[in-house]
Amino acid sequence: MKKDIDIPEVKDVFMAVVREENKEFRSLDWNAYVINDRSTPIDTVLIVTRGYDEKDATATMRHTIKELPPQSFAKVEFLQEEVLKLINEFSVSFFAEGKLFHKKFNFRKNSINENALRELPVMQQKGVLAE
DSSP states (O other): OGGGOOOOOOOSEEEEEEEEEETTTTEEEEEEEEEEOSSSOEEEEEEEEEEEOSSOBOOOEEEEEEEEOTTEEEEEEEEOGGGGGSEEEEEEEEEETTEEEEEEEEEOTTOOSGGGOEEOTTTOSEEEEOO
């Protein structure tokens, strides 16, 4: 049955983590974003996140974005410094073109850091892209 389900390849949708100033707390925070670099909107974006390694794990978090317009992005969650040492997984599902799309994005252990920053699509700022 599972082999009969066709889930198309995800293109031009990314997960990124950006270091941003938090003026309220006067700190620099890491925030995760979903980026839609497609020419069409994506709908009912469901994102399930977790951090883990061989001995530690975070709680599973779930997020929903009703619609993400083309060439746009949305903040998903704040990442505490303690979880950056873990594998951070973002399981993203959405509808587009009348089809269901799904992809797991991973940030390897300790891959979210200042040295890994690069230009991000759509956002016009630097961050770390998930694999």
